Amino acid sequence: MKKIKSYSYRINKNDFVNAGKVSSEIKKNLKKIGFTNKIIRKLAVISYEGEMNIIIHSEGGGIELEIYEDKITLNIRDIGPGIDDVELAMTEGYSTAPSEVRELGFGAGMGLPNINNCSDDFKITSSENGTKIESTIYLE
Numbered sequence: 001m002k003k004i005k006s007y008s009y010r011i012n013k014n015d016f017v018n019a020g021k022v023s024s025e026i027k028k029n030l031k032k033i034g035f036t037n038k039i040i041r042k043l044a045v046i047s048y049e050g051e052m053n054i055i056i057h058s059e060g061g062g063i064e065l066e067i068y069e070d071k072i073t074l075n076i077r078d079i080g081p082g083i084d085d086v087e088l089a090m091t092e093g094y095s096t097a098p099s100e101v102r103e104l105g106f107g108a109g110m111g112l113p114n115i116n117n118c119s120d121d122f123k124i125t126s127s128e129n130g131t132k133i134e135s136t137i138y139l140e
């Protein structure tokens with residue numbers, strides 16, 4: 001299917017000052033195009049959790065938003081230590097976030113499960129060089 005539009009966002013490690021800015025931007029752009037609230041809500045959750053994971057757990061990365069005639073994809077990738085045990089990381093409540101990050105209100109361990117739940121298709125690959133998530137929402 002034909003690609004209609006794409007956007008690219010860069011996210012820096014430990015950038016708590018700008019936490020949530022990329023997902024807000026994504027939300028704004030989707031709203032402008034005229035997607036339903038249901039679609040926008042899912043993509044907002046996925047991009048927010050992806051953005052926070054890059055800020056908290058990686059050395060930096062980015063999100064690509066691609067809009068096709070029949071689907072929207074989010075590619076969330078970073079350079080970083082990666083995830084040793086992806087299955088464990090996908091468990092609700094599992095988090096390795098340090099105490100100073102938890103004090104800021106992050107580290108509930110629900111990010112990856114939420115991304116999975118909000119996605120129609122979800123793929124995660126991780127190595128010692130970084131992590132990549134491909135999330136797809138199909139448009140009805």
Ligand SMILES: Nc1ncnc2c1ncn2[C@@H]1O[C@H](COP(=O)(O)OP(=O)(O)O)[C@@H](O)[C@H]1O
Nearest residue numbers: 053057082089095096097107108109110111112
């Ligand atoms: N991009 C990433 N790079 C390295 N580790 C990650 C990344 N994303 C998630 N993780 C690991 O998976 C765990 C669970 O992630 P998540 O469900 O988002 O919970 P939280 O971010 O609240 O810890 C994290 O605590 C971390 O150990």
Ligand SMILES: [Mg+2]
Nearest residue numbers: 052053111112
């Ligand atoms: Mg998280």
